Amino acid sequence: MTVSTAIARLNAADPDFARHLDHLLSWESVSDDAVNQRVLDIIKAVRERGDAALVEFTQRFDGVDAKTIDDLILGRERLELALTRITPVQREALEKAANRVRMYHERQKQDSWQYTEADGTVLGQKVTPLDRAGLYVPGGKASYPSSVLMNAIPAKVAGVTEVVMVVPTPRGEVNELVLAAACIAGVDRVFTVGGAQAVAALAYGTESVPQVDKIVGPGNIYVATAKRHVFGQVGIDMIAGPSEILVVCDGQTDPDWIAMDLFSQAEHDEDAQAILVSPDAAFLDRVAASIDKLLPTMERAEIIEKSINGRGALIQVRDMQQAMDVANRIAPEHLELSVADPQAWLPQIRHAGAIFMGRHTSEALGDYCAGPNHVLPTSGTARFSSPLGVYDFQKRSSIIYCSEQGASELGHTASVLARGESLTAHARSAEYRILTQDKGN
Known part of the structure; x- marks a missing residue:
């Protein structure tokens, strides 16, 4: 079996980088x-x-x-x-x-949880x-x-x-x-x-x-x-797209490690996406060489080859700050911060499903046994979505208990707003509970 890669090379300094990146990231999960x-x-x-x-x-x-x-x-x-x-x-x-x-x-x-206001009104949330x-x-x-x-x-x-x-x-x-x-x-x-x-x-x-x-x-x-x-x-839970990994590396990690991290997602299927971002052009070359060296040794080499050639990329950036900007633009399912001090860059990350910190933390550990959930938002939905968790299996109900005095005071406010919306029954429902001594206020 002969396999070869022609992984895309992008440079964030190019005038049309944004267009090329958008094309690389595009994914339609609609059914025919x-x-x-x-x-x-x-x-x-x-x-x-x-x-x-x-x-x-x-x-x-x-x-x-x-x-x-x-x-x-x-x-x-x-x-x-x-x-x-x-x-x-x-x-x-x-x-x-x-x-x-x-x-x-x-x-x-x-x-x-619940809290009680001065007049005895109780507000809270019931988790079920x-x-x-x-x-x-x-x-x-x-x-x-x-x-x-x-x-x-x-x-x-x-x-x-x-x-x-x-x-x-x-x-x-x-x-x-x-x-x-x-x-x-x-x-x-x-x-x-x-x-x-x-x-x-x-x-x-x-x-x-x-x-x-x-x-x-x-x-x-x-x-x-x-x-x-x-x-x-x-x-x-979600409508998930193909699996994704984005590796941000400062150029100091073993290139074989990075190549295999990219393979770990590319082997899922031909539409999976594996991207490496680094400010070090020579390092990108070394990773490309590792990809070519290691690919023939993989059991799922044909799938990896199609994934890498079709949707993979090696992206050169100006510096690590621009690498963070690109990472946030991509909003990946899996983000590896394969850098010397990942904790220092963590505050810069706004959009990612799961963040793997440091050179020794491969994404594969998160897939199986690290502890956090591996059901993660894909296709850029990490901009507004979170990993699957306990909160996905719980509902929250609001709790409202009004004391006599609280209902009277809130009744004035509700009445004004309800009449402003021409919802008279709402207003009168609230007004019935206004205490006699408060009605003139």
Whole structure:
């Protein structure tokens, strides 16, 4: 197999740099009309025929010989069996990662709060976990037990009563690591269903699949399109684009390390994006040489090659300050600050899903076991979005209790504003509660 790279080289000093960067970053995650219509038809069928539609679609799309919905349900005992089928080393790694993820997310828990004003009025916020969350997990060979941990554990830490997992098993192919991760993460129910039909089942419920409040987890274009359509009926985490990494380096890190960090995201798929920014032109040359040297040694070399050639880049900047400006412009999913003093530059970073500090902190550690969540905003959405966390599985309700005196005082203000909006019933509702001695004020 012959592989070669022609990774793009950009220079921030060029007059048309902004245009070239915009072109490099552009990504359209929209479904075509055929995919969209097919997904709508699947959702309609699941809503109308429930379990029967799930069985039919699973037979057709996954090649699974399922006669009834019971053939698509895995009990807790099956998850526990998976723990015994993986190797002791794998189990130890899963449990260590799970403990670290759980410990990190415990710190995200929000508590309810209240305060009392001088007149006895009480204001506050009540934090309540969702009743039920749905977790979509890709199945077959493209299986990610780490995603099970990252999605299920924050839900359980938040206090979600029931976590329901859907995972396709194409041609009956079951991934024991995924089931073991589900066991460790505390998943309550598992259905071996995938695709848009699984999303529809979670959103609307069937005779067997319970309706959930929120659906999280990655999937293909059919899953993403279905999540778009059911949003509003249920909450969703995000519509994720291809994986991304941006490495900012001062030129002093081993170029082989940087090349492999770029590969770590490029190997996800051909549309993944890996970018290196540095003020050191000679270092960019050394990394380019490392890329060419190491690429033929990679198991997923063809995928990496297409990703690097299609959407990768080595960007030269004037100095580290301009590197920070470019990083904020890109707003990457993963940002590595491979520099001597990352803490000094951290205040400069405004937009990034996850920030990996220092030369020894590879992005791969965050994917599996560092602790923070690896479900991150992509395609520049880090400008306004955050990593998945406990807060995604909690709701906040406002608390308002007015004392007699407080209702009277607030009634004057509410009355003026309501009448200004010509909402007389609002005004009179507030005015009824104004104390007699206050009415002349």
